[in-house]
Amino acid sequence: MVSPSSLNRPASELQNAAFIIAGVFLAAFGLKGFLLSSHFIDGGVTGVSMLLAALFKLPLAALILMINLPFVALGYRQMGRRFAVRSALGIGGLALVLAVVPFPDVTPDLLLTAIFGGVFIGAGIGLAMRGGAVLDGTEIAALLASRHLMLFKVSDIILILNLIIFGGAVFVLGTEPALYSMLTYFAAARVMEFVLNGIEQYTGVTIVSEHSEAIRLAITEGLGRGVTLYQGKAGFGKRGDHLLARDIIFTVVTRLELPQLRAEVQRLDPQAFIVQYGIDDAQGGIIKKRPLH
Numbered sequence: 229m230v231s232p233s234s235l236n237r238p239a240s241e242l243q244n245a246a247f248i249i250a251g252v253f254l255a256a257f258g259l260k261g262f263l264l265s266s267h268f269i270d271g272g273v274t275g276v277s278m279l280l281a282a283l284f285k286l287p288l289a290a291l292i293l294m295i296n297l298p299f300v301a302l303g304y305r306q307m308g309r310r311f312a313v314r315s316a317l318g319i320g321g322l323a324l325v326l327a328v329v330p331f332p333d334v335t336p337d338l339l340l341t342a343i344f345g346g347v348f349i350g351a352g353i354g355l356a357m358r359g360g361a362v363l364d365g366t367e368i369a370a371l372l373a374s375r376h377l378m379l380f381k382v383s384d385i386i387l388i389l390n391l392i393i394f395g396g397a398v399f400v401l402g403t404e405p406a407l408y409s410m411l412t413y414f415a416a417a418r419v420m421e422f423v424l425n426g427i428e429q430y431t432g433v434t435i436v437s438e439h440s441e442a443i444r445l446a447i448t449e450g451l452g453r454g455v456t457l458y459q460g461k462a463g464f465g466k467r468g469d470h471l472l473a474r475d476i477i478f479t480v481v482t483r484l485e486l487p488q489l490r491a492e493v494q495r496l497d498p499q500a501f502i503v504q505y506g507i508d509d510a511q512g513g514i515i516k517k518r519p520l521h
Contacts, residue, residue, distance in 0.1 A: 244360050245359065247356065248321070251353065251356030251359065252322045252363065254348050254351045256326050257331050258349035259278075259349065260326060261332060261334045262335075262341045262348065263278070264288070265336075265341075266336075266338055268342060268408050270409070270416060271366070271413040271416070272364040272366035272367075273364050273366050275394075277292045277296075279393070279401075282400060283400050290323070290327075293319060293320060296365040297320075298365075299366075300315045300362075300365060302372060303372065307368070310360065315361040315362045317361070318361040318363050338408055342408040342409070342412045343411065344415075346419065347415055349412070350415060350417060350418065350422075350423070357423075369389070370386045397409055429483045430481070430506070431506060432478065432480050432505050433477075433481060433489060433503070434476060434504075435493055435503075436460065436476050436477075437496070437497045437501070440457070443477055443500070444475075444477055453479050453480070453485070455479045458476050460474050
């Protein structure tokens with residue numbers, strides 16, 4: 229994901245605007261070209277707007293604008309003025325495109341509609357987020373709620389909200405459209421993640437080994453990656469009383485480089501202790517930039 233500092237540079241504003249505009253049109257195409265004719269919905273605030281439009285025969289564009297913008301206003305203090313302005317313009321642009329731009333109904337096939345509707349919506353939301361905006365206020369609402377509900381993470385709250393939305397869709401749209409709508413949501417979520425993180429998503433790796441120097445050289449010279457060494461102690465025995473000094477290695481690699489790194493560590497030390505975890509973003513050091521950065 230693009231860092232906040234780079235998003236706010238004047239030189240990057242044109243690129244941000246291009247991402248947001250492309251995201252608006254892709255999301256609108258996913259909605260009008262696929263979902264609306266089959267009475268499917270997406271998750272989040274957009275899904276709520278689509279449910280209300282189906283239930284009360286109200287214009288979808290107006291509902292998306294009216295329901296989303298209050299969340300942007302609530303997030304103004306937390307996210308900053310630039311984010312709020314970009315998001316307001318993105319949501320307003322989405323409402324405008326839905327209202328005035330005609331899109332063809334691509335296919336009557338329900339499965340293709342659910343999958344590819346989600347693909348275009350996810351790509352659109354992801355590109356808008358790359359431009360520093362959101363097209364759906366759900367993330368803002370979940371972030372604000374998580375500050376008061378300490379037991380739940382943002383992702384937990386988003387999941388709960390969407391379960392409620394799709395549960396409501398069963399009663400408003402019927403069981404089959406609700407199930408297809410869930411498929412749309414899953415497709416959108418996966419595509420959005422791909423647009424944000426790319427195929428080369430970063431992974432942090434911590435390695436504890438007796439052969440730390442050989443592993444360090446394999447990473448720096450073989451993979452061309454930087455490493456950080458810090459002193460630690462390995463404990464063993466029932467009470468962990470036997471402490472041995474160790475150089476602990478930390479490095480950041482892409483998902484594509486991870487199998488090679490693990491194979492090299494296993495070759496040098498089959499007993500090495502390896503911990504890996506996903507990283508949303510990283511910059512500086514010897515890190516290969518992802519496309520669209």
